[in-house]
Amino acid sequence: QVQLVESGGGLVQAGDSLRLSCADSGRTRIRYTMGWFRQAPGKEREFVAAISWSSSGPTRYADSVKGRFTISRDNDKNTVYLQMNSLKLEDTAVYYCAANEYYSPTDRSAEYDYWGQGTQVTVSS
Numbered sequence: 649q650v651q652l653v654e655s656g657g658g659l660v661q662a663g664d665s666l667r668l669s670c671a672d673s674g675r676t677r678i679r680y681t682m683g684w685f686r687q688a689p690g691k692e693r694e695f696v697a698a699i700s701w702s703s704s705g706p707t708r709y710a711d712s713v714k715g716r717f718t719i720s721r722d723n724d725k726n727t728v729y730l731q732m733n734s735l736k737l738e739d740t741a742v743y744y745c746a747a748n749e750y751y752s753p754t755d756r757s758a759e760y761d762y763w764g765q766g767t768q769v770t771v772s773s
Contacts, residue, residue: 659676668769684696743769
């Protein structure tokens with residue numbers, strides 16, 4: 649069974665960088681597409697980035713993070729990463745990783761079957 653655990657969140661200043669990790673502690677080794685979503689207070693959950701099961705496969709990004717965030721994965725470690733550079737105040741949110749077995753990198757949260765518990769990212773001025 650897939651069990652996703654995020655880590656790496658914290659409090660940073662605007663312009664700083666942060667790297668989030670999401671590990672599949674279930675070690676299922678099924679070829680899942682992985683995605684990152686985020687939810688700010690009072691707002692709906694929104695898509696951030698997604699990557700196919702292959703580390704060299706296609707990726708997808710929200711327009712708001714293109715050029716600043718990079719998603720990657722290490723299948724040997726069952727871990728997906730989100731490198732966040734040039735962080736802005738509006739990046740403050742709880743960040744969730746998610747997995748889906750059947751779709752190519754998608755920005756639709758309904759197409760993800762498994763979710764982590766989330767990790768808080770707070771960007772201050």
